[in-house]
Amino acid sequence: MNRIEYMQRLEELLADIPAEEREDAINYYNDYFDAGGEDNEEETITALGSPEQLAATIKLANTEGEVIDGEFTETGYIDNLGRGANELDKYSQINVSGGERVKKKKDPATIILIIILTIFALPILLPLGFAFLMVVISFAIAAIAIVFSLAAAFVAIGIAALISGIVGICVAIGALVSNPYGALLLMGISLMLTAFGLVFALGCINLVVKLVPPVIRGIVRAVCNLFAWIKKKLQRRES
């Protein structure tokens, strides 16, 4: 990663802080690279750590109003930056934000507004949510049905080959006297067909027994994951 890539990545990671804060931080670290010297850009990158770590550090500057001055803990530094213990051995343990964070309390007016908006949006949101749920469930059912019908089709091919083979053998035995050459040819083909049908049907059944449960489990898990993800998103928006 060179300096330009590093700074681009940093800017991406800071997309969620106010533009003014982002510009200030980007300016600062551009200055930092300049002051570190063009020949030492690699060293500067190593010294600054990964863009992810740096972004986490920068975001500490944006905790204004949520910081109690004075008390701080050693572990607070680890939590805030998500750094491992080995890194903390290297550096002194400093809680840069200067203290514990206080959870932001929501304004009662905001809560009431949210409730009113929710009530008004309910007639639209409910059917929409229901429709979405139905779409997801029908997709899952369709996927399971496809898996089942494919499996059934393959087994059916095998069984059909097996049955026609056996019928062929019977016909050949009947025609053995009247048309011995034709009967022998038919007998040969029918025996091959029977063998193929038997192997194919048994192979398919074996495959179905092994494959279908994991595939269905996979589909069900995918749907569950989707709902869990939506739930997480909603919860994050609430908090």
Add this chain to the structure above:
Amino acid sequence: MVFNTGAALLDAIVLAVVAKENEGTYGYKITQDVRTVIELSESTLYPVLRRLQKDECLETYDQQFNGRNRRYYKITERGTAQLGLYRDEWLAYSSKVTGIFSGRNEEE
């Protein structure tokens, strides 16, 4: 380092480092100067400087250096007052700690 550096002590060291330069100094140099005193990762100082700037203990101005703009930090009056407070607190605190380590206080 055996002892932790608290947020207040780090603020005090940064203010002292910036106060040394009458014309102001820049982020990279502040970081290197602070690193001569305490162990500190190079990335750590930005939030501290930003906070001190928001608290109006530091002010910034941009000046050309080698054809590029560079941001300089200067201590404000408020910052100087804060530094004075930190300095007195530190003297009282460190002399008490030194006292108990050297056994002077035990006899009193």
